[in-house]
Amino acid sequence: MDAPSAPTTIDYDRCAMPDPLWGPIDLTHWRDTPCISGRVAVEADVNAGRAVFFLAGTTAKPHPLDLPCCALLARGSGPHQPVIVIQAESTDRGIFAGYRALTGGNGVCDLDELALLPGPDASFERAAPVPSPQRTLQIATPELAHAIRTLLASGVAHNPAERRLAERFQALPVGPDLFREVLLRPDGEVLRVESGVPEERSRNVSDQLRVLVLAAARYPALARFIPERPAGAQLCAFCEGRDEGWCAGCFGLGWVP
Numbered sequence: 001m002d003a004p005s006a007p008t009t010i011d012y013d014r015c016a017m018p019d020p021l022w023g024p025i026d027l028t029h030w031r032d033t034p035c036i037s038g039r040v041a042v043e044a045d046v047n048a049g050r051a052v053f054f055l056a057g058t059t060a061k062p063h064p065l066d067l068p069c070c071a072l073l074a075r076g077s078g079p080h081q082p083v084i085v086i087q088a089e090s091t092d093r094g095i096f097a098g099y100r101a102l103t104g105g106n107g108v109c110d111l112d113e114l115a116l117l118p119g120p121d122a123s124f125e126r127a128a129p130v131p132s133p134q135r136t137l138q139i140a141t142p143e144l145a146h147a148i149r150t151l152l153a154s155g156v157a158h159n160p161a162e163r164r165l166a167e168r169f170q171a172l173p174v175g176p177d178l179f180r181e182v183l184l185r186p187d188g189e190v191l192r193v194e195s196g197v198p199e200e201r202s203r204n205v206s207d208q209l210r211v212l213v214l215a216a217a218r219y220p221a222l223a224r225f226i227p228e229r230p231a232g233a234q235l236c237a238f239c240e241g242r243d244e245g246w247c248a249g250c251f252g253l254g255w256v257p
């Protein structure tokens with residue numbers, strides 16, 4: 001955008017300064033991002049990190065945007081940048097928005113450079129540069145589904161009972177877990193089957209990971225689907241990350257999702 005001319009002044013120098021106020025955004029707590037609402041910002045708001053700019057000596061009015069707000073910033077031909085809008089002010093030269101970038105830092109743009117979103121939806125997360133480990137850890141993938149179907153088609157059951165379960169649930173027999181049989185479906189669903197009671201179904205990522213590690217011990221073709229430890233994943237509290245084989249806390253991975 002063109003910088004507004006006098007008497008509207010945006011303090012760009014202040015905006016550009018690296019500052020601990022403008023660190024990366026924790027997406028799980030994006031709603032807690034400090035922002036300014038219901039009034040125009042003054043210098044103290046910028047100093048406090050709840051506004052990016054202040055327009056001295058103008059007739060600026062607060063824009064009635066519900067803040068903070070997730071948005072994609074379109075600028076130039078590059079990919080859209082996911083940002084959290086923390087300020088919006090109407091002036092006779094347009095509506096200006098102050099935002100924070102997910103990776104840290106801030107900026108000012110015209111409101112119409114932003115695609116406003118109701119929250120961090122799929123388009124936002126696709127553009128997000130640093131999603132949290134929980135978001136990146138994906139066990140169920142098309143590649144895993146293909147590998148499981150290939151194994152199923154090759155006839156993997158150890159005995160007739162397993163074969164019946166595999167056919168009934170279209171799922172890979174993984175082995176016994178206490179009194180139940182554990183199976184893994186191509187779509188990543190974990191099944192625990194015990195005769196006489198309804199089967200238990202789970203898509204919890206920790207459970208998927210646990211069962212995938214178990215399954216890989218029986219089907220080496222699945223070992224390559226065990227993910228690397230994501231950045232930020234915690235070390236296992238039981239084995240403290242030491243590679244000592246089986247561990248009840250981390251299933252031998254050394255980390256927990």
Ligand SMILES: [Zn+2]
Nearest residue numbers: 236239247250
């Ligand atoms: Zn462990």
